[in-house]
Amino acid sequence: MAKVEVKELLEAGVHFGHLTRKWNPNMAPYIYMERNGIHVINLYKTVAKLEESKEALKKIAASGRKILFVATKKQAKDIVAEKVANVNMPYITERWPGGMLTNFVTIRKAVKKMASIDRMKKDGTFNTLSKKERLQVDRLRAKLEKNLGSIADMTRLPGALFVVDTMREHIAVKEAQKLNIPIFAMVDTNSDPRDVDYLIPANDDASKSINIIMSEVTDAIAEGLADRKSEKQADKEGNDEPKKAKKESKKVESAPKSETDDNNDSSDDLTKxxxxxxxxxxxxxxxxxASYSDLAKADPENVKEILTEASSRMAHLDPTSWPKQAQMAADGKWDELKEWQDSVKGGVEE
Structure with missing residues (x-):
């Protein structure tokens, strides 16, 4: 995964922030200086945060989870739609449908309605309707396609949310927070970085800036998908050695240095x-x-304490169902686990 150069970001205008009077003080660590009443973003920190985000997104894509992109502002919508469609990920570039995540079951019903209209046209039922009814159905189909067509293949909650401009997409951010979905975002100097898990300090208004960041992000996702495909191919051919070596390599890369150096115990991908x-x-x-077995035996209250001590941003997480899910994963009951995850919202049982 090639690392983006500061010079490239500079040429794309990623460093231009908002007017100093519109700034959010929490962005201070990512601001290099102020010039002519405008804040200048520290591009060295942008590169570091971008690489961190790319690594995490690559891992999520490799796990088979979908990443939902949200960008409804005029400058970003066409760029996001083009880049994200290339990696077959869902995206929202029109109005954010309220309850898109928190009321996902209802949204899925709307998507199924779109599919039922398509079936009507194929089996001839559509032609039996009156001219007025056909016109109404066509209008409904066009409206659903415009707002939800890009998420038609998203059959479950996404593994992560990527947002361009957290202030504009604040409803999407709030919904993701409520469901414990990791949030990645391009964050300008007027936004609050505390709202997201992985921020990329960058100009979120200029088309060139959005284009270069989206290119880097989607390239990382494409690599993750390629890794997943090669692993599946290795499984199909019955060759477990390359997969095992690759899995061990990923563990070493993703584990903290202290864990890598001092602890040789095997670990599982807990993000599943x-x-x-x-x-x-x-x-x-x-x-x-570090493993599904460890998590299956863990007390949810102790898990919550661990998360809260690690970061106040994780204090809202509800680990009640995690041991149950981990036990299914440890037993290799992946189909049962997926069915259970599809039936609940964000891993939290009602």
Whole structure:
């Protein structure tokens, strides 16, 4: 995965922030200086945060989870739609449908309605309707396609949310927070970085800036998908050695240095448990909960304490169902686990 150069970001205008009077003080660590009443973003920190985000997104894509992109502002919508469609990920570039995540079951019904209209046209039922009814159905189909067509293949809650401009997409951010879905975002100097798990300090208004960041992000996702495809191919051919070596390599790369150097115990990908993001998984591994078996035996209250001590941003996570999910994963009951995850919201049982 090639590392982006500061010079490239500079040429794309990624460093231009907002007017100093519109700034959010929490962005101070990512601001280099002020010039002519405008804040200048520290591009060295942008590169570091971008690489961190790319690594996490690559891992999520490799796990088979979908990443939902949200960008409804005029400058970003066409760029996001083009880039994200290339990696077959869902995206929202029109109005954010309220309850898109928190009321996902209803949204899925609307998508199924779109599919039922298509079936009507194929089996001839559509032609039996009156001219007025056909016109109404066509209008409904066009409206659904415009707002939800890009998420038609998203059959379950996404593994992560990527947002361009958190202030504009604040409803999407709030919904993701409520469901413990990791949030990645391009954050300008007027936004609050505390709202997201992985921020990329960058100009979120200029088309060139959005284009270069989206290119880097989607390239990382494409690599993750390629890794997943090669692993599946290795399984199909019955060759487990390359997969095992690759899995061990990933463990070494993703584990904290202290864990890599001092602890040779095997670990599992805890992010496959609904509700656990990359940062939560890292905190659990540091606390000695590195496998599905460890998590299955863990007390949810102790898990919550570990997460809260690691970061106040994870204090809202609800680990009640994690041991149950981990036990299914440890037993290799992946179909049963997926069915359970699809039936609940964000891994939290009602």
């Amino acid at each position: 448990v609904e509700g656990i993001g990359p940062k939560a998984a890292e905190a659990l591994v540091k606390a000695g909960i």
